[in-house]
Amino acid sequence: MKFSAIVTALLVIGCISAQAQDVQVAVAANFSAPMQKIAAAFEKETGHKVALSFGATGKFYAQIHNGAPFAVLLAADQETPARLVREGLGVAGTQFTYATGQLVLWSAQSGVVDSQGAVLANLASGQRNAKLAVADARLAPYGAAAQQVLAQRGLSESLKPFLVTGENIGQAHQFVKTGNALMGFVALSQVMVDGRIDSGSAWLVPASLHAPIRQDGVLLKNAENQPAAKALMQYLRSDTARAVIRAHGYLL
């Protein structure tokens, strides 16, 4: 008797929460700050509810493959959404670039990173002994871009002993923020507050030094007929959303 009462209660709670979360969105960790603002504005405007999960794109891929109930994936790359479409888990024709990331070499200390990134060569020539944090190039597009920059400057080999690798760009930022690494390649969106870099020193890496970090979103198969999910995809292209995305250090 008691047991069935508990089960009933849990079922009721489950139904309520399922109804309250109209759109479940898997969001690349680097896009969490702008997406929270966009989701709040979207909820206010449309009355739909949005539930956001933040994490690594590769993990979301595995979860979606194993039946995770996401309606939309906002990935950190283009490859994962494309792959999901190929495998029939993403809806064909819905993939689009919602933001292009900008890479920045950043130190939590002021006066460490110069505006041309010459500090990298100093590090490589042994004038400084410090750690340089990057995201894993295999896992994170920002990590791959950082490696391209090092290769462009001919520093890939000489800087190897100084590299520490975070599994994602969030961890690379954490290494630098806590001072464990003197500097690191992070996403501009991570260090930008109100349209400017608010602490430490930084070199905004020219986009010509690496392949563009395009982040694509895709509607997922189990939300193919879900109006709220489609509305959110549309909303991400609205002027309101684009202004928020730009203010967080992304290009469009």
Added chain:
Amino acid sequence: MSDALFTADFAATAWPAIALTLRLAAVTTVLLLLVGTPLAWWLARTPSRWREGAGALVTLPLVLPPSVLGFYMLVLMGPHGPLGQLTQALGWGPLSFTFTGLVMGSIVYSLPFAVQPLRAAFTEMGPRPIEVALTLGASPLNAFVTVALPQARHALLSAAVLSFAHTLGEFGMVLMIGGNIPGQTRVLSTLIYGHVEAMEYAQAHVLAAGMAVFAFVALLALAWLQGRQNSSRS
């Protein structure tokens, strides 16, 4: 994304990670027994009013998520943290992203697994055997080494196996303070995680299955050894 298994590349990353993981677990286990045994003895014996507090502190890593431990370690070991300032003042440099740092983290992380079985054994033993030895003229250290330790050999074995196995399985903290440097801080668990994230499931499977089997065999061996000792004692 290649699914080709046993490529030169796979072997080149897997073997150093396996060797490093075993080295980390071995060093941690030895140090834990050296630190954990006197600590467990003190916890079992002391009438101090700090005992319960110290006991709870030792048990804390058991219930805290590794992300909490890893985060605090990162902050403590960083250049602004007390530990980081100490090691820098001593001229060792910061501990984050080093093997030594991982060892320190692992000692904290596996401490309860070494201390709990030993503390239980020392408590169960009671003060009597030591008192007898002291009455017979043994020095306190001598009594501890020749009387208390042999009686606690089951617990020592448990502490060693559990510390070793638990350190092998360490993940969240290594991820946070390690920096994934090949040969220094890239252990098996973080390597497997990387394979999974990169969707290299075949490689992940081989290493993950290997670890699961190893852990199972270690625990089975422990149970078997303990069973044998128990039956030989009765």
